[in-house]
Amino acid sequence: MSRREDAAYDTLVVEERADRMVVTLCRPDARNAISGRMIAELHRVCEELERTPRLLLLTGHGGVFAGGADIAELRRRGRDEALQGINSRLFERVRRLPLPTVAAVPGWALGGGAELAYACDLRIAGPDAVFGNPEPGLGILAAAGACWRLRELVGESVAKQVLLAGRTLDARAALGCGLVLDVVPADRLLEEAHALLDRMARSSALALRLTKLVTDASGAHPVADDLAQAVLFESPGKQERMTRFLEKKGGRA
CATH class of the missing domain: 3.90.226.10 (2-enoyl-CoA Hydratase; Chain A, domain 1)
Structure with missing residues (x-):
């Protein structure tokens, strides 16, 4: 490093x-x-x-x-x-x-x-x-x-x-x-x-950033949750990390 x-x-x-x-x-x-x-x-x-x-x-x-x-x-x-x-x-x-x-x-x-x-x-x-x-x-x-x-x-x-x-x-x-x-x-x-x-x-920097934004938002915020998750669902990091996870588990959830 x-x-x-x-x-x-x-x-x-x-x-x-x-x-x-x-x-x-x-x-x-x-x-x-x-x-x-x-x-x-x-x-x-x-x-x-x-x-x-x-x-x-x-x-x-x-x-x-x-x-x-x-x-x-x-x-x-x-x-x-x-x-x-x-x-x-x-x-x-x-x-x-x-x-x-x-x-x-x-x-x-x-x-x-x-x-x-x-x-x-x-x-x-x-x-x-x-x-x-x-x-x-x-x-x-x-x-x-x-x-x-x-x-x-x-x-x-x-x-x-x-x-x-x-x-x-x-x-x-x-x-x-x-x-x-x-x-x-x-x-x-x-x-x-x-x-x-x-x-x-070791976590996704984008996931950390969006999680912090949503956690710090005041009040209930289901729309913010959905929007942040929508961004992450389309990110390469999500696909790569979940693929690695499933490969380690032999394809099982």
């Missing part, structure tokens, strides 16, 4: 492979806090993945995913910046990337860091992972998706415990409420995350 690292980033380490991008949040002096510069660089990542759809693995440097947003920058922001949705627009863009996204969370994922992880399709955690949204303690709210996305992921009760009561979810609690797919040893976190992407990469 060919790979190369792109050095043209200041707050990210970006490794490009044929079927995926591996993006590491990297501001070691600030627990990988999400700054305006990091937001701009993540937009560049999204632009590349929209232009050339691939899987995305998102993680953090130094045993931390992201310790929150950059508080010094947040303190300077006012009403106009809030209305720009600086973080929320990026996280929604991550959510809408064509192919699946995985967050590998090694440690703290707080505030904006947690919201970025929530925006990914799947999360896998190390044993020291901790999710939380302490924004009300700073006089603000978790306005980049947590107030509605977390409820969709874990249910209203747990979401309110996190958002209103300041509860943090350690790796075990996050697994118990379905926020993460698995908890794995720290030294195997990236290996297991890549194994997850490997499994998805």
Whole structure:
């Protein structure tokens, strides 16, 4: 599998492979806090993945995913910046990337860091992972998706415990409420995350893309199901994959 690292980033380490991008949040002096510069660089990542759809693995440097947003920058922001949705627009863009996204969370994922992880399709955690949204303690709210996305992921009760009561979810609690797919040893976190992407990469990219589109659509959508399936039924990938399956089974279903 060919790979190369792109050095043209200041707050990210970006490794490009044929079927995926591996993006590491990297501001070691600030627990990988999400700054305006990091937001701009993540937009560049999204632009590349929209232009050339691939899987995305998102993680953090130094045993931390992201310790929150950059508080010094947040303190300077006012009403106009809030209305720009600086973080929320990026996280929604991550959510809408064509192919699946995985967050590998090694440690703290707080505030904006947690919201970025929530925006990914799947999360896998190390044993020291901790999710939380302490924004009300700073006089603000978790306005980049947590107030509605977390409820969709874990249910209203747990979401309110996190958002209103300041509860943090350690790796075990996050697994118990379905926020993460698995908890794995720290030294195997990236290996297991890549194994997850490997499994998805063996599927049809078009099927993954359409499945994600239909799953993310709001409400009941039988027409969307039918249209997506119609596209796939006419695709070469469907014919090839089902033929291989039947040949392995000796022609039996």
